[in-house]
Amino acid sequence: MALSRRTPSFAAAAMIYAELYDGISPMVQRVSxxxxxxxSTAMLELKNVETQGSQRWSLADMRQVPDQASADAFIFAPDNAGPARLVIREREALRILLSALPDLKPLRPRNGSPLRLLGLAGAAVVAFGAILFALIPFMADKGAEMIPPATEMALGQTTFNQIYPAMGAYECTDPAGQAALAVMQTRLTDGLDLPYPVxxxxxxxxxLNATALPGGYVxxxxGLIQAAETPEEVAAVLAHEIGHVAHRDGTRAVLRRTGSFGIIGLAYGDFLGSSAVAAVTQQLVNSSYSREAxxxxxxxxxxxxxxAGVSPASLAVFFERLRAEGLDTDLGVFRHLSSHPGLxxxxxxxxxxxxxxxxxxxxxxSGAEWGALQSICQNSAHTAIDKS
Incomplete structure (x- = not known):
C-alpha cells in the first residue's frame, strides 16, 4: 500500500479506529x-471503545511487524519485545500514523531464533517431564501426609459408592459370608495400627481383581474369591491390599492423577467435585501401582x-497357580504381571x-466359613451400592 508522507495530525482527523490484540486474551479490542x-516523547494513545480503558505506546519504540502486511492492513508492535499487536485498516489512519513515525523500523527477529526456539522446546519438554515424573509424584507423596484421615475416609466412601455402580457391580451382603470375611479380616489386622480402620x-x-481405595476401603x-482354592490365598491378596492401605497408595495414586490442584483441594477437605475425583479413582480398578509400590x-x-500364622507363600501359590493355568492375562489389578519381568x-x-x-x-x-465366603454373592439378594 503506497502512502504519501504528509504532516496532518490525529487531532485534525475524524475519529479513527484500529484492532488491538493484547497478546494475553484471544479477544480483539476495537480502539480509537x-x-x-x-x-521523541510523542505517544500513541489507544482507547478501548467499550471499556474506555486506555494505554499509551511510545512512537519512538513502535515497530512494524514484517511479512504480515496485506493490501488492506498494517500491523504494528509496541516495541521489540511486547506481545501486543495493533492492526490498522483505515487508509487515512495509516497515512496519519506513518507521517508521525518517520523513523519506523521493522520488528527484529529474536537472536538465534531457530536454535533458540529449538532450545526453548527442549527446555519445555524437560520441564514437563520433571513436573510429570518428579514434582507431581513428590507432591503426591507429601500431600498424602497432609490430608486428614477423615477426609481420606470420606473420599474412599465417595469413590466406592460411585465406581462400582458405574461398572454394573453390586455389593454382596450375605450375612454368613460377611461374618466369614470379618473373621479373616480380624485375624490379619489384630493389633494393626493404621490411621483409619480397614x-x-x-x-x-x-x-480376578482386588483394589485398595483411599481411606482404608478395600x-x-x-471372581477372585471363586478362583482361589483356599481361604489362605484370599487372605494373601487381602494382606497385599492392606499393605497398599498402610502406605496410602490409593490416595497417592489419586493425587498423582489430579496433580497439584487435587493435592491442595484434598488437603482442605474439598474433593474438587466428587464425580471428577471418582472418575480419576476408577482408573485404580483397572490399573496397577508402580513396581516399587x-x-x-x-x-x-x-x-x-x-x-497371623498364615504362610506368606500363599501369595506365591495363588500367583503361580493362576499363571500355570494360563489365567494371568486377565487378572484385573494383576494384569501387568503377565508381562512384568518381576513376576x-x-x-x-x-x-x-x-x-x-x-x-x-x-x-x-473353617470349612464352613470358607464355604460361606465363596457363596457370599450367591446366598442372598444383592445390595445396591448407594451412589450418593
Whole structure:
C-alpha cells in the first residue's frame, strides 16, 4: 500500500479506529487512536471503545511487524519485545500514523531464533517431564501426609459408592459370608495400627481383581474369591491390599492423577467435585501401582501373614497357580504381571518369606466359613451400592 508522507495530525482527523490484540486474551479490542505530544516523547494513545480503558505506546519504540502486511492492513508492535499487536485498516489512519513515525523500523527477529526456539522446546519438554515424573509424584507423596484421615475416609466412601455402580457391580451382603470375611479380616489386622480402620467389601464382579481405595476401603471381586482354592490365598491378596492401605497408595495414586490442584483441594477437605475425583479413582480398578509400590505391599503382606500364622507363600501359590493355568492375562489389578519381568521375583520373594521365622497357625477359616465366603454373592439378594 503506497502512502504519501504528509504532516496532518490525529487531532485534525475524524475519529479513527484500529484492532488491538493484547497478546494475553484471544479477544480483539476495537480502539480509537490519538497521538499525544511531539518529538521523541510523542505517544500513541489507544482507547478501548467499550471499556474506555486506555494505554499509551511510545512512537519512538513502535515497530512494524514484517511479512504480515496485506493490501488492506498494517500491523504494528509496541516495541521489540511486547506481545501486543495493533492492526490498522483505515487508509487515512495509516497515512496519519506513518507521517508521525518517520523513523519506523521493522520488528527484529529474536537472536538465534531457530536454535533458540529449538532450545526453548527442549527446555519445555524437560520441564514437563520433571513436573510429570518428579514434582507431581513428590507432591503426591507429601500431600498424602497432609490430608486428614477423615477426609481420606470420606473420599474412599465417595469413590466406592460411585465406581462400582458405574461398572454394573453390586455389593454382596450375605450375612454368613460377611461374618466369614470379618473373621479373616480380624485375624490379619489384630493389633494393626493404621490411621483409619480397614473396611473390606466384596462386590459381584467376575474379574480376578482386588483394589485398595483411599481411606482404608478395600474391595475383593467375587471372581477372585471363586478362583482361589483356599481361604489362605484370599487372605494373601487381602494382606497385599492392606499393605497398599498402610502406605496410602490409593490416595497417592489419586493425587498423582489430579496433580497439584487435587493435592491442595484434598488437603482442605474439598474433593474438587466428587464425580471428577471418582472418575480419576476408577482408573485404580483397572490399573496397577508402580513396581516399587507393589513390592512394598508384598513385603508388608508377608509380615502381616506371618504374624497371623498364615504362610506368606500363599501369595506365591495363588500367583503361580493362576499363571500355570494360563489365567494371568486377565487378572484385573494383576494384569501387568503377565508381562512384568518381576513376576517370578515376586513369587520367589513370597516363597522365601515363609522360611524366615514363620510359625504355621490354624486355618484362617473353617470349612464352613470358607464355604460361606465363596457363596457370599450367591446366598442372598444383592445390595445396591448407594451412589450418593
Amino acid at each position: 487512536l490519538r497521538v499525544a505530544g511531539q518529538g 473396611q473390606v467389601h466384596v462386590v459381584f464382579d467376575p474379574s 474391595t475383593l471381586h467375587n 507393589e513390592a512394598r505391599a508384598d513385603a508388608y503382606a508377608h509380615d502381616l501373614l506371618a504374624h 517370578l521375583d515376586r513369587i520367589a520373594a513370597s516363597t522365601a518369606a515363609a522360611d524366615h521365622g514363620f510359625t504355621q497357625g490354624p486355618p484362617i477359616l
